[in-house]
Amino acid sequence: xxSTQGQTALHRAEFVSRPADRPVRLxxxxxxxxxxxxxxAILDAYPQIEIIADYGSARQAAARTLHARPxxxxxGGDSLEDRAGATLAEPAPAGHRPAVVTLMQPDDPVxxxxxxxxxxxxxxxxxxxxxxLGTAVLEAHHGRTYLSASIAAVLVGWMADGMRREHLSxxxxxxxxxxxxxxxxxxxxxxxxxxxxxxxxxxxxxxxRSHVYHILTKLDLRTRTEAVLLGHSYANARPVLRPSG
Numbered sequence: 001x002x003s004t005q006g007q008t009a010l011h012r013a014e015f016v017s018r019p020a021d022r023p024v025r026l027x028x029x030x031x032x033x034x035x036x037x038x039x040x041a042i043l044d045a046y047p048q049i050e051i052i053a054d055y056g057s058a059r060q061a062a063a064r065t066l067h068a069r070p071x072x073x074x075x076g077g078d079s080l081e082d083r084a085g086a087t088l089a090e091p092a093p094a095g096h097r098p099a100v101v102t103l104m105q106p107d108d109p110v111x112x113x114x115x116x117x118x119x120x121x122x123x124x125x126x127x128x129x130x131x132x133l134g135t136a137v138l139e140a141h142h143g144r145t146y147l148s149a150s151i152a153a154v155l156v157g158w159m160a161d162g163m164r165r166e167h168l169s170x171x172x173x174x175x176x177x178x179x180x181x182x183x184x185x186x187x188x189x190x191x192x193x194x195x196x197x198x199x200x201x202x203x204x205x206x207x208x209r210s211h212v213y214h215i216l217t218k219l220d221l222r223t224r225t226e227a228v229l230l231g232h233s234y235a236n237a238r239p240v241l242r243p244s245g
Contacts, residue, residue: 028054030076077104189231
């Protein structure tokens with residue numbers, strides 16, 4: 001992983017970064033006005049981040065976010081339970097889609113599963129949000145997924161022990177994937193972005209995206225986060241369990 005908090009890279013869609021001299025445009029969605037005010041207070045310390053809007057209603061955010069064109073969308077975990085909120089975090093087949101960061105409790109397995117199976121890139125523990133939130137927004141904007149330490153521990157445990165539908169052994173992974181796909185899988189496990197993987201393997205970034213797609217398809221994984229967790233286990237020579245649907 002590329003940070004002490006844990007980094008992964010999520011889903012097949014690529015996100016567009018703005019030039020480095022422009023702040024990250026952020027939209028906040030949470031029903032609690034006190035929490036939204038707290039988020040603003042925390043992120044005011046980051047000159048690289050500009051909150052362009054905040055909404056208390058997922059339906060309102062869904063209607064307006066497309067026109068606001070933020071770089072990152074920060075969503076309270078409860079808002080993902082709303083269909084309109086969940087739609088904001090769904091993978092986009094093409095075009096611009098803001099990276100999504102969510103605030104949640106690490107002991108909420110339902111919300112965690114929902115976030116992993118969507119296009120969420122940042123997973124922030126509400127209890128450590130003051131320390132993690134700004135970093136999560138910036139990491140998500142640059143194409144990396146950020147995990148608060150507590151959530152990373154729960155998520156890896158969930159992938160390894162909690163979802164027991166089908167065991168996926170390391171020899172099976174090696175049988176299914178090509179040598180180059182295994183190299184990409186291991187790189188994913190270290191939280192490396194497509195761009196960095198392309199440089200490491202001396203190939204085009206489009207080639208890396210193709211390898212990631214084939215990894216997801218061959219291993220019947222839904223999101224890039226699942227591939228990253230599997231890659232982390234593979235890189236550390238540990239077996240992992242495939243999550244159930």
